[in-house]
Amino acid sequence: MSVADGNLFADLPASAPDEIVGLLAAGRGVRIERIVSTGQASPPSFWYDQPQAEWVVLLSGSAVLRFADEPGPRALNPGDHLFIAPRRRHRIEATDANRATVWLAAHFDADQPSA
Numbered sequence: 806m807s808v809a810d811g812n813l814f815a816d817l818p819a820s821a822p823d824e825i826v827g828l829l830a831a832g833r834g835v836r837i838e839r840i841v842s843t844g845q846a847s848p849p850s851f852w853y854d855q856p857q858a859e860w861v862v863l864l865s866g867s868a869v870l871r872f873a874d875e876p877g878p879r880a881l882n883p884g885d886h887l888f889i890a891p892r893r894r895h896r897i898e899a900t901d902a903n904r905a906t907v908w909l910a911a912h913f914d915a916d917q918p919s920a
Contacts, residue, residue: 807831813839813864817905820844834914842868844902852894858915862886866906869898891915 808830818825818841825841836857847853852873863881870887871878873894879887889895900906 813907813909817841817907818843819905829909836912838908838910838912840908840910842866842897842900842906842908844900845897846899847896852896854892854894855889855912856891857912858891859889859910859912860886861889861908861910864907864909866901866904868900868906868908871896871898 807828809828820843824845827839828836829839830837863883863885865883868881869878870881878898
């Protein structure tokens with residue numbers, strides 16, 4: 806297993822051309838990342854379609870997430886978390902352009918959807 810020590814709010818950029826993804830811990834079938842967004846969004850017509858499940862929590866900033874199987878987007882604020890089943894198509898419509906949006910994401914193997 807690989808594990809990094811640190812502070813989730815350290816070294817936050819005011820802006821960056823791309824999201825910054827940092828690996829915090831990894832082991833058999835699991836990967837935990839800190840993702841920092843500074844106004845980024847998914848490219849038009851792009852959908853994430855991941856083979857692993859993902860549990861994500863928004864720690865700071867704000868974001869708008871859209872699932873392909875839902876009629877409208879979801880606004881996310883600090884403390885909001887959600888489970889994304891494997892292969893559930895989703896995209897980031899927007900992230901806060903005025904302050905860093907910090908996500909904590911756990912990617913893991915899952916045979917069944919989580920409740």
